[in-house]
Amino acid sequence: MATSATAKNWRATATAFNPGNLWTDLAIPGAAARLRVHEADGTPDATANASAFHLGATKAGADLMIAPTYDNFNVDEFRAPIITNVGSLEMGIAAELVAITDIVAMNKLLSGVSTYATGALSGDDAAYSELRIGAKAITYASIALIFELKETAGEWGIFHLYSALNNAGLKWKQSRKELGFTPVNLVGYEITTRAATDTLGCYWKTVQTS
Amino acid sequence: MLNPNLENLTELHGDSQKALSAFREIADLGGFGVVDPTYRGGLDVAGVLSDANTAVSEAAKNRIAKLCGEKRKEEFATTSSAAKEPGKK
Numbered sequence: 381m382a383t384s385a386t387a388k389n390w391r392a393t394a395t396a397f398n399p400g401n402l403w404t405d406l407a408i409p410g411a412a413a414r415l416r417v418h419e420a421d422g423t424p425d426a427t428a429n430a431s432a433f434h435l436g437a438t439k440a441g442a443d444l445m446i447a448p449t450y451d452n453f454n455v456d457e458f459r460a461p462i463i464t465n466v467g468s469l470e471m472g473i474a475a476e477l478v479a480i481t482d483i484v485a486m487n488k489l490l491s492g493v494s495t496y497a498t499g500a501l502s503g504d505d506a507a508y509s510e511l512r513i514g515a516k517a518i519t520y521a522s523i524a525l526i527f528e529l530k531e532t533a534g535e536w537g538i539f540h541l542y543s544a545l546n547n548a549g550l551k552w553k554q555s556r557k558e559l560g561f562t563p564v565n566l567v568g569y570e571i572t573t574r575a576a577t578d579t580l581g582c583y584w585k586t587v588q589t590s
Numbered sequence: 591m592l593n594p595n596l597e598n599l600t601e602l603h604g605d606s607q608k609a610l611s612a613f614r615e616i617a618d619l620g621g622f623g624v625v626d627p628t629y630r631g632g633l634d635v636a637g638v639l640s641d642a643n644t645a646v647s648e649a650a651k652n653r654i655a656k657l658c659g660e661k662r663k664e665e666f667a668t669t670s671s672a673a674k675e676p677g678k679k
Contacts, residue, residue, distance in 0.1 A: 405631045407593050411621025412645030413637025428634045430593045522631045543625075574623035575645075 393531035400442055400527035400539075402475060404488050405431040408522050408542050411575060414584055415524055415540050422526050422536040433488060436479035439561040442525050443474040444539045446583065471541060471568040471581045473525055476561040480552050483509040489564055491545040492518035520545055523566050532587055541568035541581045591658050592639075595632030602659050612657045619650040635660070 401422070407429045409415055416425035424432040447470045452461035479485045487496040494511040501507040524540040548565035570579040591598050594616055599609035613627045620638040635654055638646050639662060646654075655662050 407631050407634035408622055408625055408629070409634045410638035410643075410646065412643050413634065413640070416634055416636055425636075428592045428636045429631070431595075431630050431632065519629070520626070521629075571623035571625065575621060579623070 395530050396527075396537075397530045398528045400438075400525040402435040402438065402442060402473070402477075402523070402525050403429075403432050404435055404521045404523045405429075405433045406522040406524055406540075407431075408571075409540075409582075411578070414582055415538055417526065417536055417538065417586060419534070419536070419586060422528060424524070424526075433485070435477060435485055435488070436482060437477070439476035439478055439559065441475070444525060444583075445470065445472045445474070447471070469580065472544070473523065473539065473541065473566040474548075474564065475566075476563050478559060478561045480550075480560045480562060483511055486550060486562075487511055488521065489546040489550060489562075491520070492516060493549075518545070520569060529585055529587065535586045537583075537585045539581075539583050541566060542574075542579075543571050544568045544581075591660065592636040593632045593634060594658050595630065596627045598632075599657075616654050616657050619654050620646060 403424055406415060406424055416428040417423070418425050426432070449467045449469075450464045451467035452464045454461050477485070477489075483496060487494050490511065490513070493513055493515065495514070495516060496509075496511055498509045499505070499507060520543040522540070522542055523544045524538055526539075527537050529535045529537050544566050546564045547567050548563055550562045552560040552562045554560055568580045572579060591602065594613065596606070596609055596613055599612050600606050603609050603612055610627055613633075616633060616635065617623065617625050620633065620635060622633050625633065635658055637643060639651050639655055639660070643651075651662065
């Protein structure tokens, strides 16, 4: 029987090259919906995301991660696993942020431990913006990294964690010769009462592919 | 409003208890899951109210719109969070 060739597709434009923008305090989308993006510039739609907050520049981009672990099961009669099961699932964004002295931004990275306050110059007391560190209620945020697609200028890729927090705290070097930055590790938490296929987040793009 | 949270729902409904009840009902009807009502980012109801969204019933959409003080609008179907026809932006 004669054979025939199958077309290759190197997908050279479906690659991750462009810088992203990291946003927090986004609105959570409902069933079968996605983050509303202003397509002209790839920012969150301001009407639907009135509290959206840009976390600023990164030192060297961001690492995006969707990581299931699979528990394999073996039987005595065969050498390789015969079935598997998703044992755990993680989704997260890691980056190194440089906006160290932006107290508002840093406050959003210290869930459950920081309290933000400001005060004006008063008599001999200096004006201030502060993070008091102690214990308080943990809060989660809807966080996304949005980047322009290499394959289509003016279209966007979105890596969205519905409910997340930074579990790496803050840590930076204060130096004359080096740019200070703090590593952040934004990890997603499931919203358990959403549809089972849509509890943790969504990686999508503003282009329909066949 | 297309981005309800406890603060703007309180302004709309007049007191915090009604606002909390509205927030929970919107979250339930719109498939948002149980979201902390103090969450500052709020809920994005525009994608839920879109005509293209078939996961939420028309009755639920109408109720969500009423709780948010919104009318159902055609333009909900024109942004990224709503389904697009192939080849159209």
